[in-house]
Amino acid sequence: MSRTRTSILAALALVAGTAGTATAVVPADAGLSAIPCTVDYKVQNQWDTGFTAAVTVTNNGAAKSSWSLKWSYAGNQKITNYWNAKISQSGTAVTANNESYNGTLANGGSASFGFQGTYSGTNAVPGTFTLDGVTCNVDDGSGGGDNGGGTTDPSGRVDNPYAGAKVYVNPEWSAKAAAEPGGSRVSNQPTGVWLDRIAAINGVNGGMGLRDHLDKALTQKGSNEEVVQLVIYDLPGRDCAALASNGELGPTEIDKYKTQFIDPIAAILADPKYASLRIVTTIEIDSLPNLVTNTGSRPTATPNCDTMLANGNYIKGVGYALAKLGAIPNVYNYLDAGHHGWIGWDDNFGASANLFKQAATSEGATVNDVAGFITNTANYSALKEDHFTINDSVNGTSVRQSKWVDWNRYVDELSFAQAFRNQLVSVGFNSNIGMLIDTSRNGWGGTARPTAAGPKTSVDAYVDGGRYDRRIHVGNWCNQAGAGLGERPQASPAAGIDAYVWMKPPGESDGSSSAIANDEGKGFDRMCDPTYTGNARNGNSMSGALPNAPLSGHWFSAQFQQLMQNAYPPLP
Structure with a gap:
């Protein structure tokens, strides 16, 4: 998931012992004190479908008065029974x-x-272990020689911040929902906190x-990630x-964005007090895709998007945010990539990836950020x-010729996300x-959820x-209208997917159904008006919006109740 890993030390030695035995060992060395922790993982007995293992952490x-050791398997190993530790x-x-x-581990102390x-297949010894978030078997740079270990990001980042972690x-959202x-x-x-x-x-x-x-996250954290x-x-x-x-900053206020928004956020996230947290930042929702699809001679173009393309401030702002936040070792930047019903078409797919690369290499940022x-x-595209x-x-x-698919190459969010990752x-x-993938509102359950394909009388009826x-x-x-909660947040649910998340808190409105005066910089969009008959961006269709909605971000009880009613998987 995260940055390109750089091999800074030799790999763990996998030593063949007696038949069916493998060991990850760390050789004794005068520089051992430079390694924050060491792990000895031994496969003691192994047979066709099972094994036993002994682990010693030093x-x-x-x-420490308590500890938490983590690792990931490369294969399909499943732990079925354990002793002298609580394993999940x-x-x-x-x-x-x-x-x-x-739980007590003195300096130099061990627990087994x-x-x-x-x-099934192979039973490889894990390559990386972390003790309370710190990589073991790796020299921390304070002295000593090569003492074994795996490969790791020099910043200390893990491959997938969601793996093995609470979220x-x-x-505030929890109280409203409850x-x-x-x-x-x-x-x-868990839901996203919107700044x-x-x-x-x-x-x-x-x-x-x-x-x-x-601060609240630190109290929730306990001894866990x-x-x-x-x-x-x-x-x-x-x-x-x-x-x-719409936001509070005008099209030319890039300096204010940098100095009054990004810089203060970065200063807080860099506080050593929060170094034990894994901070996931999702960068500027719905920004860069607009420069691809809603500019120039396209029928969906808007003057505002043409302005932002011409002045470059979307590119500059995203690049600056990536560089500034990416310099903080425990921050993981995820850049917004729209959804399949936005950039899944041939004209948008490759062009969007190229534009994202441009932004990610501007203002001092690199792809490593x-x-x-x-x-x-905050969208509704079905997961699968x-x-x-x-x-x-x-x-x-072809299904691509149906009115719904309309020549898109993707029919759902999972297939799009996996393909776009490759691009x-x-x-x-x-x-x-x-x-x-944000699954907060894409469940589409309830009584209207189809249980089979449509009739083959026409491609539109079928789809x-x-x-x-x-x-x-x-x-x-x-x-x-009709939307439901989707898959619950979870780590590593599919190939190439770090997590399903509820980044948009369910129950928070997308926008008001009619104009509402406010000091939040939010305008009235007719796409939030249930009587609106549409525009080029939705094929001049009805908006499908719920009535009586408040300003974006404000609590919308009727929507929350609908989302629970139509949840898929269903709620208990």
Whole structure:
């Protein structure tokens, strides 16, 4: 997922012992004190489908009263029983926490535990271990020689920040969700914290500011790894193709963006107090794709987007944010990549990847400042359409020719995100970038969810009868009627995907149904008006928006209730 890993030391030695035994060893060395911790992982017994292993962890740093050791398997190993540690596993990621009787680790002290597991194919010894977030078996640079170890990012970043970690539950959103009838079923889910104006850094109207959230995350963290999800969202001339999410900064206020928005955020995130947190930043939602699709001679072009393309302030702002935040070792930057119904067409797909590369190498940024990309943020595209594929045809007519697909190459968000990741790598982004998919509102469950493909009387009947996404048009984006909560947040759910996330907090409005005076810089967009008959960007279709919606970001109880009712997977 994250940056290109640089091999700074030799790999762990995999030593063949007696039959069915493998050991990861660290040779004794006078420079051992330069290694913050060491791990001895031994496969003691191994048979066709199972094995037992013994692990000893040694602490070479400050004394600990509790500890948490983590690693990931390269294969399909599953731990089934364990002793002398509390072990949990999520996908390939494993966490071993101390028992009450062996939590103390003095400087030079060791703790041992064991477990039984299953496997098929190969049973490779893990290459990297972390003790309380610090990579073991690797020289920390304070002296000594090569003492074994795996490869790691020199900054100390892990490959996937979500793997083996808790994710911050925003208490402000959680309280609103819990106050709704039935809301306690989801009020403990992690959601993004939106920094959508300068005032949000210190808190608006008595609400929590950035430091408040980070401090709260430290209390939630305990001895575990904790991810905090931030949305960085205040570009000059923000969201040039819409009005509901316009921002406070004018098109030319790039210096104000840098000095009054990004710099203060960076200063807070760089505070050593927060160094133990994994901070995921999602950079400027809905910005760069607008420069590809809504400029020039395209029928969807807007004067505001033409202005932002000409003055370069989207590119400069994103580049500056990536460089400034990417310099902080525990920050993981994910750049917004629209969604399949926006940049999945041939004309947009490659051009968007090239533009993202331009932004990621501007204002001092490099591709190493990009941990990955996020798609479908605050949108509704179905994660996976099961009843039709892009390769299907009906009576000789391709699914691509249906009104819904409209020559797009992708019919759902998962296939798009995986393919777009490959495209991004092909233009020069690091090969281990990962994707996030926002599943906060793309479940499309309830009684309207199709259970089979549509009839093959026509390609439109086939697609419309079988698609989960029930929007009138794929270009509709505001408070969509019939939507439901999607997959719950989870790490490493599919190849190339770092996590499914709820970056958009469910229940927060996309925009008001009618004009509402405000001091937040937010305009009225007709796409949020349920009576609106559309524009070129949604095929001149009805907007599909819910009525009586408040300003964007404000709590919308009716929407939250609908999302729970139509959740898929269903709520208990």
